Amino acid sequence: MDFSYVDLGRALERVAFVAAILTALLAALAVVARDRRLVAAARNTLIGGGVAILGAAGALVGAFFEGAYGIDYVFHYSERKVSAQYKLAGLWAGLDGSILLWAMILGVIGAALAWSFRKRGLDPSGRRLEPYVYVVFACVQVFFLAVICLQADPFAPINPDVVAGLSDLQGRAARGPYLWDGIPRDGKGLNPLLENYWMTIHPPSVYLGFILYTVPFAFGMAALAAGEFSSYWIRTTRRWTMVAWLFNTTGIVLGGLWAYEVLGWGGYWAWDPVENASFLPWLTGTAFLHSVMIQERRDMLRVWNALLIAMTFVLSIFGTYLTRSGIVSSVHAFAGGEIGQWFLAFLLLLIAASVFLLFFRMRDLRSANSIDSLLSREGVFLLNNMVLVAIAVAIVLLTLWPKISNEFLKNPITLGVPVYNRVCVPFFLLLFFLTALGPSTAWVRTSVSRFLRNLLVPAILAIAATVATLWVSFVKIRGGDAEQPLTPLDHVYPTGVLTFLGWWIVLSLAWEFVRTVAATGRATGRDPVTAALRVVVGNNRRWGGYVVHAGLAIMGIGIASSTMYATEHQNVPLVPQKPVRIGPYEYEVTAQREAVPVSAYLSTKLDVTVRSLAAGGGPDAVVGHMAPEYRFYPATAYRQQAQPQSEVAILHRPGEDLYLYFEKPGPNGFPRTAEGLPIFGFTIFRKPLILLVWGGWIVMLAGGLFAAAPLGRRKVGLAA
Amino acid sequence: MSKSVRLAVPFLLIFGxxxxxxxxxxxxxxxxxxxxxxxxxxxxxxxxxxxxxxLAAIESAERPLRFSVVDKENPELRIPVVCDRTRPDTFQETYDVAVQGRWDPEAKHFVADQIFSKCPSKYEAESKAGQTMPQLASDVGVGQPE
Structure with missing residues (x-):
C-alpha cells in the first residue's frame, strides 16, 4: 500500500513540475509571439499544475492516514496513536512536507489566478500583463517543485538504517515485532510539543501569508517587464495583498498564542530568528498597502511600490531561507543542509531580477507629481513607510548579526531580547504616533489649524484614558509594587507612552468617525444611524483600514501592560490540600491524579483551586480552577528518547491571566513531604490586560476583512 | 527648503x-x-x-539543573553547568544546547542564567537527515521516572 502512495505522489509532483516549466515557456513564447492561443495554453497548464500538486499533497496526507511508514517522512512525523488532526499536521511538521505544502498552496493560488484571468483578460492592461504574470509566477513554482523533485522529496523511502535498527531490536526479542515485511509497524511520531491544536492552524496561516504575496509580486514584476505603467496591477492585486497581509498577521499572532499557551515562559514574542522571519514581510507588506494608495490617488511612488512588493516577496523567501539553512541558530528552525543553498541561490536570483527590472524601467517610472507637504496624507504615509522599512532593516541586521560578526569580524556576537527592544521600540512608538496623525491629514496639503484642532480633543481624552488604564492595570489588577517593584521610569517608557499613543489612535479614529457621520447627516438630512451606515459601507476600504489601526492600537495597549506589569514567581511548591498565597490569590491543589496512561503518554493532572484574597480567601472566594498537567512520553522502539512535557494552565480573569507552568520532576519523580505527599513545583505568572493583545488581533482581522470586501461605491477606493 | 531636502531630512533622521x-x-x-x-x-x-x-551527563533534572555541555568538535572536552531555571521540554542528552552565563573559576563550573534547547522540529529534522536513530531504546515502554 505504501508504494502506491509513493508512486502516485511522485508522479503527480513530476507532472506539476513539468506543467510549471511548460507554463513559463508557453507564457514567454506568448510574450514574444503575441499569440493569445499560447496565453490560453499557459493558463491551462497553470491550472493543471495546480491540480497535480494538490493531488501530490493529498497522496502524502493519505499516506499519513494510512500509516504508510515505509515513507521516511511519514515514519518521522506520525504514529498510529496520534489523532486525525495531527496526522494532517504531519504534512507540514517537517522540512520536506512543508515545502510540498508551500508548492501546493502556490499551485492552488496559481490555478485561482489563471481562472480569474479568464474574465480579466478582457481588460487591455490585463491582456497585456497576463503572460508576463504567468512567467513570473511559474518561475517561482519551478523553483519549489525542483526542490521537491530533486532535493527534498517527501515520498522518499524509509532510511535503511532505521529498518536495520528495528530489525536488530527485534532480533533481541524485545516486545516486537517492530517490522512488517521490512517496513516499520509504527512511526516515530510528532514531537509532543507539536501536538497542539495551534499546530494545525498556525503554520498554514504563515505559509498562506508568505505565498499569497507571490501574486502582487508577479504582477509588479510583470508590469515592470511589460512596461505597463498604469495603476492596473496595483488595483488588481489590492485584495490579494490585503488577504496575504491578513494571513501574515494571523500567522504571527497565532505563533505568539502557541508560544504563550505551550512553551511555559509566559510570553509570546522573543525575537527569535524564525519569529523575525514572519515579521519582516509583514513590515514591508504594511508599507506597501499604504504606499499603493499614493500611487492610486496621485500617481506617485511607482518605483517605491515596485521595490516594496519585491522586498516583501524577497523577505518571505528570506524567512524561508533563514529557517531552512541553519545560517543562524534558532530555537525552532529546521536543520541546515543543502536545501539552504537552493534557497540562497533563488534569493539572489530574485534580488538580481528585481533590481535589474527596476533599473531597466527607472526612467519610465518617474512621476510628474511630487509630495508638496509632509503634513499631508501622502507625507504621513511616506514617513510611515520609512519607519516600517527602517524597522525591517534593523531586524534583518540584528538577526544576521551573529553570522555577520562571525564571518566578517571573526568575533561571533549574539543579541538578546533587550537589544531588539532597545532598537525597535522607539520606532514602534514613532509608527504609532504617525498612525494617530494619519486620519487627521488631507491629501496634498493639510491646514495646520484644522489638523491641530482635529488632534487636540482626542489627545486630551487619550491622556485621561492612559491614566485610567495604567491605574486599573497597575494598581487595581497588579496590586501596585506589592509583589515585585518597578521603577518610576517603567511607568513612562514604554508603558505610558505606548498606552497613550494607542488610545490616541483609537480616539482620533472615533473622533473622525463622529465628525464624518455628523457632516454626512447634515449634508443628506439622514438620521445618525443611516448616515453612519452610509459612511461605513460607502467607503469600506477606508473605514475597514481604520478598524485595523484601532486593532493594532488595542494590541499595543495590551502589550504594554502585559509585558511591563507582569509578575513572575518561580519554583513555587504546591502540596495537596495546603494553600499557598502568592500576590492577591491563594492556590491550592484540591485534586490530583498521577501517572495515568492517556494515549501515548502518562498524565499527571492536578486541579488547582484559586481563591481571591481580596474576597477573604475562604470557600466563597473561589475565582476559578486550573488544570496543569505533566505528561511523560515514554521511549518506544520508534521514539529514541523519553520526553517529559508540561502543559500550561491559564485562568482568564477579568483584566488578567493567571498562568501556571508545571515544573518537570527529576528522574526520581516528584519530591515528597515527610508525610509522603507529593510536592509539585510551579512557575506562576500574572499577565494584566493580555486579552487585549489577542482582542486587538480579532479587531484587526475584522477590519481587514471588511476593507477587502467588495462593498461600497468605490470598489477601487481612494483613501480620501 | 526644496522638496527633496524636505524629504531627505526625515529620511536621514530615521535611518541615522x-x-x-x-x-x-x-x-x-x-x-x-x-x-x-x-x-x-x-x-x-x-x-x-x-x-x-x-547536552550530556544530566546530574540533576530538577532546579537547579546540573549537567555538562560537550564540545561539538572534540567530545573529550566538556564543562559542568549549573542553571537555576525551569527545565526546558527538550532537555535531553545528545541534544544541541546553548547556555548563557559566566564561568565561575572558584566553583569550576559554568553558571548559566539562560538555557536554549532546540525546538522539536529542528531535532526531528536533524535526526532524520543524519545519524538516524543511532541508539534504539532497549525496549518499549520505558516507564515514568518514579
Whole structure:
C-alpha cells in the first residue's frame, strides 16, 4: 500500500513540475509571439499544475492516514496513536512536507489566478500583463517543485538504517515485532510539543501569508517587464495583498498564542530568528498597502511600490531561507543542509531580477507629481513607510548579526531580547504616533489649524484614558509594587507612552468617525444611524483600514501592560490540600491524579483551586480552577528518547491571566513531604490586560476583512 | 527648503537614528558566542558568554539543573553547568544546547542564567537527515521516572 502512495505522489509532483516549466515557456513564447492561443495554453497548464500538486499533497496526507511508514517522512512525523488532526499536521511538521505544502498552496493560488484571468483578460492592461504574470509566477513554482523533485522529496523511502535498527531490536526479542515485511509497524511520531491544536492552524496561516504575496509580486514584476505603467496591477492585486497581509498577521499572532499557551515562559514574542522571519514581510507588506494608495490617488511612488512588493516577496523567501539553512541558530528552525543553498541561490536570483527590472524601467517610472507637504496624507504615509522599512532593516541586521560578526569580524556576537527592544521600540512608538496623525491629514496639503484642532480633543481624552488604564492595570489588577517593584521610569517608557499613543489612535479614529457621520447627516438630512451606515459601507476600504489601526492600537495597549506589569514567581511548591498565597490569590491543589496512561503518554493532572484574597480567601472566594498537567512520553522502539512535557494552565480573569507552568520532576519523580505527599513545583505568572493583545488581533482581522470586501461605491477606493 | 531636502531630512533622521541605535545595541548588549573548547582554554574569564555544544551527563533534572555541555568538535572536552531555571521540554542528552552565563573559576563550573534547547522540529529534522536513530531504546515502554 505504501508504494502506491509513493508512486502516485511522485508522479503527480513530476507532472506539476513539468506543467510549471511548460507554463513559463508557453507564457514567454506568448510574450514574444503575441499569440493569445499560447496565453490560453499557459493558463491551462497553470491550472493543471495546480491540480497535480494538490493531488501530490493529498497522496502524502493519505499516506499519513494510512500509516504508510515505509515513507521516511511519514515514519518521522506520525504514529498510529496520534489523532486525525495531527496526522494532517504531519504534512507540514517537517522540512520536506512543508515545502510540498508551500508548492501546493502556490499551485492552488496559481490555478485561482489563471481562472480569474479568464474574465480579466478582457481588460487591455490585463491582456497585456497576463503572460508576463504567468512567467513570473511559474518561475517561482519551478523553483519549489525542483526542490521537491530533486532535493527534498517527501515520498522518499524509509532510511535503511532505521529498518536495520528495528530489525536488530527485534532480533533481541524485545516486545516486537517492530517490522512488517521490512517496513516499520509504527512511526516515530510528532514531537509532543507539536501536538497542539495551534499546530494545525498556525503554520498554514504563515505559509498562506508568505505565498499569497507571490501574486502582487508577479504582477509588479510583470508590469515592470511589460512596461505597463498604469495603476492596473496595483488595483488588481489590492485584495490579494490585503488577504496575504491578513494571513501574515494571523500567522504571527497565532505563533505568539502557541508560544504563550505551550512553551511555559509566559510570553509570546522573543525575537527569535524564525519569529523575525514572519515579521519582516509583514513590515514591508504594511508599507506597501499604504504606499499603493499614493500611487492610486496621485500617481506617485511607482518605483517605491515596485521595490516594496519585491522586498516583501524577497523577505518571505528570506524567512524561508533563514529557517531552512541553519545560517543562524534558532530555537525552532529546521536543520541546515543543502536545501539552504537552493534557497540562497533563488534569493539572489530574485534580488538580481528585481533590481535589474527596476533599473531597466527607472526612467519610465518617474512621476510628474511630487509630495508638496509632509503634513499631508501622502507625507504621513511616506514617513510611515520609512519607519516600517527602517524597522525591517534593523531586524534583518540584528538577526544576521551573529553570522555577520562571525564571518566578517571573526568575533561571533549574539543579541538578546533587550537589544531588539532597545532598537525597535522607539520606532514602534514613532509608527504609532504617525498612525494617530494619519486620519487627521488631507491629501496634498493639510491646514495646520484644522489638523491641530482635529488632534487636540482626542489627545486630551487619550491622556485621561492612559491614566485610567495604567491605574486599573497597575494598581487595581497588579496590586501596585506589592509583589515585585518597578521603577518610576517603567511607568513612562514604554508603558505610558505606548498606552497613550494607542488610545490616541483609537480616539482620533472615533473622533473622525463622529465628525464624518455628523457632516454626512447634515449634508443628506439622514438620521445618525443611516448616515453612519452610509459612511461605513460607502467607503469600506477606508473605514475597514481604520478598524485595523484601532486593532493594532488595542494590541499595543495590551502589550504594554502585559509585558511591563507582569509578575513572575518561580519554583513555587504546591502540596495537596495546603494553600499557598502568592500576590492577591491563594492556590491550592484540591485534586490530583498521577501517572495515568492517556494515549501515548502518562498524565499527571492536578486541579488547582484559586481563591481571591481580596474576597477573604475562604470557600466563597473561589475565582476559578486550573488544570496543569505533566505528561511523560515514554521511549518506544520508534521514539529514541523519553520526553517529559508540561502543559500550561491559564485562568482568564477579568483584566488578567493567571498562568501556571508545571515544573518537570527529576528522574526520581516528584519530591515528597515527610508525610509522603507529593510536592509539585510551579512557575506562576500574572499577565494584566493580555486579552487585549489577542482582542486587538480579532479587531484587526475584522477590519481587514471588511476593507477587502467588495462593498461600497468605490470598489477601487481612494483613501480620501 | 526644496522638496527633496524636505524629504531627505526625515529620511536621514530615521535611518541615522536606526544606525545609531543598532550600533549602540550591539556594542552594549551583544554577548560573545563561544564553543566549549574556548571556555576550557579560559578565553572568556569573568565575562558573560553564550556557549554552544551538546547536552550530556544530566546530574540533576530538577532546579537547579546540573549537567555538562560537550564540545561539538572534540567530545573529550566538556564543562559542568549549573542553571537555576525551569527545565526546558527538550532537555535531553545528545541534544544541541546553548547556555548563557559566566564561568565561575572558584566553583569550576559554568553558571548559566539562560538555557536554549532546540525546538522539536529542528531535532526531528536533524535526526532524520543524519545519524538516524543511532541508539534504539532497549525496549518499549520505558516507564515514568518514579
Amino acid at each position: 537614528g536606526l544606525a545609531g541605535l543598532v550600533a549602540m545595541g550591539v556594542a552594549q548588549g551583544g554577548v560573545p558566542e563561544a564553543q566549549v573548547h574556548q571556555i576550557v582554554a579560559g578565553e572568556f574569564p569573568d565575562r558573560e558568554v553564550k556557549v554552544h555544544g551538546f
